[in-house]
Amino acid sequence: MADLVNVTIDGVAVAVPKGTLVVDAAKKLGNDIPVFCYHPKLKPVGMCRMCLVDVGTPKVDPATKQVVKDDAGNVVIAWMPKLTTGCTTPVSEGMAVRTATQQVKDAREDVLEFLLTSHPLDCPVCDKGGECPLQNLTLAHGPGQSRFDYEAKQHNDKHVPLGDLIFLDRERCIQCARCIRFQDDIADDHVLQFFERGRHMEIMTLSEPGFDSYFSGNTTDICPVGALTSADFRFKARPWELDAAQSVCNHCPVGCNTTLNTRLETKTGGREIKRVMPRQNEQVNEIWLCDKGRFVHHYTRADDKLTQPMVRRDGKLVEATWDQAFGVIAERVRAAESVAGVIGDRIANEDAFAVARAVRSTGKGSVSMSPAISAAYADIVRACGVGAATDLKQIGKGDVILVVNADVEEQAPVWFLRLRQAAVDRGAKLVVAHHRSTKMHRYAAQIMRYEIGGIDAWVADSAKLLPDLTAARNVLIAFGDEKLDAPAARSLAQHLANLLIDSGHAGKANSGLLAMYPHGNTQGVFDVTAPMPAVAEAGVVWAVGVGDRADLPQASFLVVQDVVMTELASQADVVLPASSFAERDGSYTSGDRRVQRFYRALPAAGQARPDWWIAQEVARKLGAEWRYEGAGQIFADIVTQIPGYASLSYEALAKGEEQWPPMGRGDLYYGGTVYDNEGGLGVRYVAEAEVGTVVRYEVGAPIAALSGLERPERMLYQDGELIRRSHVMASHVVKPAVA
Amino acid sequence: MTTPMDKHVLLRDEDVQDIRELAVYQANEGYAGWKKAVTSMKGEEVIGVVKDSGLRGRGGAGFPAGLKWSFIPKDINPKYVTVNCDESEPGTFKDHQLIRNNPHQVIEGTALCCYAIGAHVAYIYCRGEFKEPVQNLQKAIDDAYAAGLLGKNLFGTDYSLDVYVHLGAGAYICGEESALIESLEGKIGQPRLKPPFPAVSGLYNKPTVINNVETLANVPGIVLNGSAWYRQWGTEKSPGVKIFSVSGHVKKPDNYELPLGKYSIQDLLEMAGGSSTGLPIKAVLPAGSSSPIIPAVNFHAKLDYESMGTIGSVLGSCSWIFMDESVDMVWAARKMIRFFKHESCGKCTPCREGTHWALKLYDKMLSGEATMADVDMITTVNKQISGKCFCPLGEFSTSSMTFTLKHFRKDYEDFIAQGKGGSAAYRRELERDHHMHELHGQAKAHS
């Protein structure tokens, strides 16, 4: 690699890229210089002074400008007169660092003792206890005993609600400003700041509502002490009691990697999710999650979680056995002229594949997706989506990010963080076209505003972007379907694909379409089911994982398969209880076509079973012979049958590689609480445009936007069957916004 | 006024009545250097003459002014000049007199600095408590605009300049240049990580010169009369004149303008009329609370940068606080620690926690509950702070402990041995501070 710099740390040589900070260079050697304020994802500030080390550079003779050597021919090092913060010092050629001298050891002990003078040492009742950097570093580097008079400790407020999701314990805070800096530099919601100064300094917010940010939960992860805790987790469990399962968030197209921390509950006798934590994947979410992904999990143990098949008798839904339910369905299917399978876009690839197979094996079935718009343009994204080798970290100077008709923060929050950084920190040119203001507008180099309903005018106008797009190194086009119906959304996608083709960026790494799909597996369900537009009516409608959505064909007999008792389910003739994502294995395909595996965290709730199992049993009742033993087997079929997936394998999806900077390993404290990626980083399959030639699309229906209520803008906390069931999110739920 | 300068360079209000008025200032060579520069000199030439004059920064660090100006990159615009009138070091009151009584000279110096580096906007950052004296400065600025000395197309050239006053709001740390910039940007006054230095990335991340008020007040004379003129005062390494703010136990506390290197500390004491109490002077702080205290045995030292260094102290901002034999150094050190604890910005751990802890220890001393073990603790806590802080403020705070312990350890020992703590006066002082502290805490709880 170019631009490597040679440094020696405690006598051990290492070569690291230019610009690497001393703390990171040391980490390469497994030398963990203790840090508090430093966080690899935040700009260094050098506040806490924990990382003081002895730094020297080769001595240069001022007269000859030559490096001075001693008699033995070794370079003489000029040590700095004072210790230096390793977190703010970039390495330079020939630099020498000492991290184990008495002076450095003393400094660590000194700083820790200072930090502890105002810390309550209430580890036994602290949620961070057991995974607390302050606790760990005190053990490793701290004084055996504090000489500070315990009586003189300052007593500050505990349990201060910053909002309804995050609580602050002012005594535990060590003023490292990680939370403030995350909010300022990463989330760009400046709702946490210091109040007062010196020893009085404390974290506060004046936002309305409190701690008004979609990313607030992340501050509890990166807080190096137990000062910030979530309403969801505080006082709920001790970290060491928790089991960790690797999972993937399915609420939006980003596909953030998560860890589900679960514990056996003596009260309920079952296992419960205690919290959702990030799992490091530098390609996807780095170490961030949005609050929806973090706090919506409560539906997995909702009171009305479906645990038992039900059939309608005498107008009422009553509990039944699986066999009874399958029997009723089989009877109706046999009698029906047609069967319509409607598949929601949040269920796993394996489920969707099996459901589609079951529907089609009836010989009279059709498969569609819900919401209908999910299926409107996924084929175009499959063709002209981002190139397989795309790395959002590389988007920067010379690149253009075009955001069209999308509110990225609302619809794919972690992509918002990443695109924002590409624009703000790395200088990509951001062009935003929308009918209203979004947060993305703050960073836009060019804003193209159109009237509500007037996106066709923008489309006509967009040709003038071509010279810029053509000149750009890479072009990313993030787009959404706000206020569009399916044909219009399809036309827009076609038009945007044409922009890529015309500017020479189709099928390239770091270029392509990024779709703001409604849910986490829109692309995957589309890919594995090859859906058709929904039929108008059918004898049997079998709705799988569609939630409350009502855009179903007219049915004489309705089967609803879902996780909770949705409004739709309550109207069904048969209700089939499906396992939530936490109760089974599978894979999702994110909006940028990364296929990722998730793993079972909870045992099956009651009789609930994975959707694929239910589908297969229905099919078998109707005479089908096929039988899968698990999701892996289904994926093997997907690989052979679904174009594009041929290069994948279930095993390959589970492969990991070391993430840099390393933050999740159990022995590290560096990045706060975050999990290492043991479940695999997933694989992005190749876009069609990368392998074949792409032909410009004939743009279809006119792109006329709908107004008002017909298609509201999609908001992150929009009311839905899942978010509604999370008590911590309840007050955040919004009615769909109508502009 | 007994001062050895027959004609002042800076405190000209002491020679010329009403020099704060534009007409009077102009009648006394005011703005002549300004006109000369704009109409007949290049920016580099102005930098050159200031460099040659050897003028060093008067805000404390003593960095050569011309050299600082020469660091400003030419090709990045806009550039800014910010004038440091935060003057918050206990014992310093020279900038106060300058902006109140000789404001045009400050403005002219500021303008020359702007012209030299090619800046078109200057902000004079004054501590908020200067709201009243700033009225004079603001009036002077307004008059200068009205007279065409500031504003657009000066003296018929295409050079334009705006000068604004910005008020701080009570924070010593904002005297530190990067904290000052943060404050001017509308943020809390916590110092920035350096590099980059302000010369490269200062106000609004643009190249910025920051100079002290007094530093700039020297510039009009230098530009008008040349560097040799300025070098008629002072020594080779400490050229020119300097204002000495003298306070404490002297008969005539005041600002004294002296050539550098000519007089000794003893001379200064005598100029100020000697001890005001009749008791011998025990020691002096030469640059306020942040400077190493100088015991009377060293009063022979000359008043210039190098000589102060040889006796283990600094010239700094020249705030000379004389203390007589009655002053207990334990008490004095507590006063100073109290100041730094109050002013610590809170950004870094050693300064924030260390000053807090140190004050607790001194409080214990004054309350009469301390033992020699606490003196040792002060010594170690002091060591624990030193060398680890983010900015010099934390380091400054250690001076009061380090040097009172070094030169007056006996005061500490006597304090314990003779049970001086717990006296009525000390109790009263502690009570007052604690009461203020408590009220502050209560108010906060309500806010």
Added chain:
Amino acid sequence: MLNSMLKEKRSAEIEQILAKYPPERKRSAVMPLLYLVQEEYGYCTDDGMREVAEICGIDPTEVKSVAGFYSMYRKHAAGKYVIEVCDDLPCVLRGADKFIDYAEQKLGIKAGETTQDGKITLTTVMCLAACDRAPMCQVNLNYHYDLTPEKFDQLVDELKKRDE
């Protein structure tokens, strides 16, 4: 609804303040605007700070942070006249502590408190850069030098009269 009292009552001053800074650097106006808030509301109220945030285009939390950091921004109501006596080292060497004793006695309150009638707040402050003329104080930021009990009596009488 955000109130806009400042904008209504002090619009000319607000314009003047904003004109000092580059248009895209409105945040620089936070400190001068907070002084206006203090004048209008007596101290930095949440509403006032929200208004400043709106004018400067930043988050109210950022404004509150500034108000919190600097000691001259009051976080709660104070007397109509705030007498701030310096009790830092140079001033105390010249009798400031005894002077504060006197002032407390005269006003019948302790430093940090406000008189019953809400007129006068007495506080101690750090060095005010007028050490040559100690004891000294500021009354609503106007300097008063070389204080003696007599001078202080006069000053207090005058303040009381000023209100009638």
